[in-house]
Amino acid sequence: MSIQEKIKGIEDEMARTQVNKATNRHLGVLRARIARLKEQDRERIERGRGKVGEGYTVRKDGDATIVLLGFPSVGKSTLLNHLTNSKSKVAAYDFTTLTVIPGIMNYRGAKIQILDIPGIIKGASEGKGLGKRILSVTRSADLLIVLVDVFNPVVREVLLNEIRNIGIRPDEESPRINIEKRGSGGIVITDMVGMTEMDKEGMMQILREYRYHNSRVVVREDVGYDKFVDVLLKNTIYIPTLTVLNKIDMVDESYIDELKKTLGYDFLPISADTDVNLEELKEKLFEKLDLIRIYMRPKGENPDFEEPLIIRNGSSIEDIADKIHRNLKKDLRFTRIWGKSVKFGGQKVSLNHVPMDEDILTFY
Ligand SMILES: Nc1nc2c(ncn2[C@@H]2O[C@H](COP(=O)(O)OP(=O)(O)OP(=O)(O)O)[C@@H](O)[C@H]2O)c(=O)[nH]1
Numbered sequence: 001m002s003i004q005e006k007i008k009g010i011e012d013e014m015a016r017t018q019v020n021k022a023t024n025r026h027l028g029v030l031r032a033r034i035a036r037l038k039e040q041d042r043e044r045i046e047r048g049r050g051k052v053g054e055g056y057t058v059r060k061d062g063d064a065t066i067v068l069l070g071f072p073s074v075g076k077s078t079l080l081n082h083l084t085n086s087k088s089k090v091a092a093y094d095f096t097t098l099t100v101i102p103g104i105m106n107y108r109g110a111k112i113q114i115l116d117i118p119g120i121i122k123g124a125s126e127g128k129g130l131g132k133r134i135l136s137v138t139r140s141a142d143l144l145i146v147l148v149d150v151f152n153p154v155v156r157e158v159l160l161n162e163i164r165n166i167g168i169r170p171d172e173e174s175p176r177i178n179i180e181k182r183g184s185g186g187i188v189i190t191d192m193v194g195m196t197e198m199d200k201e202g203m204m205q206i207l208r209e210y211r212y213h214n215s216r217v218v219v220r221e222d223v224g225y226d227k228f229v230d231v232l233l234k235n236t237i238y239i240p241t242l243t244v245l246n247k248i249d250m251v252d253e254s255y256i257d258e259l260k261k262t263l264g265y266d267f268l269p270i271s272a273d274t275d276v277n278l279e280e281l282k283e284k285l286f287e288k289l290d291l292i293r294i295y296m297r298p299k300g301e302n303p304d305f306e307e308p309l310i311i312r313n314g315s316s317i318e319d320i321a322d323k324i325h326r327n328l329k330k331d332l333r334f335t336r337i338w339g340k341s342v343k344f345g346g347q348k349v350s351l352n353h354v355p356m357d358e359d360i361l362t363f364y
């Protein structure tokens with residue numbers, strides 16, 4: 001039986017199963033099995049192509065990367081051109097953009113890379129339109145702009161579904177579940193929260209499915225089977241999104257107010273073409289990226305307050321060293337920090353220390 005036939009068989013079984021409390025575990029295990037088969041299928045295809053991972057390589061540049069996700073003709077290229085120094089082709093027909101066009105937005109001392117990609121349509125994750133190769137560029141984003149047309153805002157859910165199909169979990173945090181493989185000892189599950197959506201038996205069945213016959217699992221968050229499976233799948237990533245509604249120059253304000261009431265999600269209304277709300281957009285993007293400033297102080301000198309180092313909030317000293325130079329870590333003996341992240345100025349910290357906004361830092 002092929003992988004596709006196996007998946008079809010399980011889907012048929014799921015369709016026959018009623019959804020209720022008693023079948024929750026069974027359905028959870030079946031969904032886990034499908035996710036595993038799909039993962040195996042993907043790995044098989046990638047091996048066949050002789051490469052593993054993304055189908056498309058884009059060089060990351062700047063302090064953070066934002067990808068523009070949207071249907072054809074919603075104004076992605078227009079927006080790129082108005083936020084950055086880039087010139088991406090704009091035209092009134094679908095699929096004007098055929099490849100990935102990068103630009104850099106300078107904002108508050110940060111250099112933020114924005115990637116304009118071809119339009120995404122329903123079924124892209126299965127190869128429709130320009131397909132999965134282009135869609136997979138979204139995986140390299142630190143933040144996604146979900147751009148929708150003022151006259152067709154309901155496609156937001158279609159876009160979110162396409163990226164879910166390639167392992168992205170938009171606006172979710174990684175569940176607080178630790179899984180550790182061991183050499184022996186079977187499966188040991190520690191429930192720290194009093195789980196209400198899963199039980200240990202169901203988790204064990206899923207863990208065996210994923211070949212975790214010997215493992216230690218600690219559950220610190222009350223989640224369902226799907227999120228548990230996300231932790232087991234190798235390609236799950238968690239990316240924040242900002243939904244932006246474009247072309248508002250074509251409607252009046254009452255139309256936007258009506259959408260705010262009916263759409264059921266938050267959005268920022270803009271007009272890329274006539275520069276409406278673009279400053280607000282920049283500010284929101286900067287906030288959402290959660291960037292902080294670090295001032296470097298060379299040994300025995302004053303800190304450089306002119307050009308802060310811009311990093312993602314939550315980055316460690318190790319991440320910062322790697323960002324400056326990939327060999328720096330090797331010669332680094334210790335680091336001293338002045339600022340909010342330490343108890344006293346000039347405190348020695350280790351590689352896994354996490355600095356805060358406007359900390360001053362010296363490498364020794
Ligand atoms: N009225 C209005 N038209 C806009 C706006 N932004 C873009 N357009 C127009 O919409 C059309 C498509 O714009 P593009 O920027 O090429 O759209 P795209 O999303 O990059 O399209 P693809 O590359 O084909 O996916 C062009 O005719 C633009 O001039 C806007 O804010 N208001």
Ligand SMILES: [Mg+2]
Nearest residue numbers: 076077096097
């Ligand atoms: Mg375009």
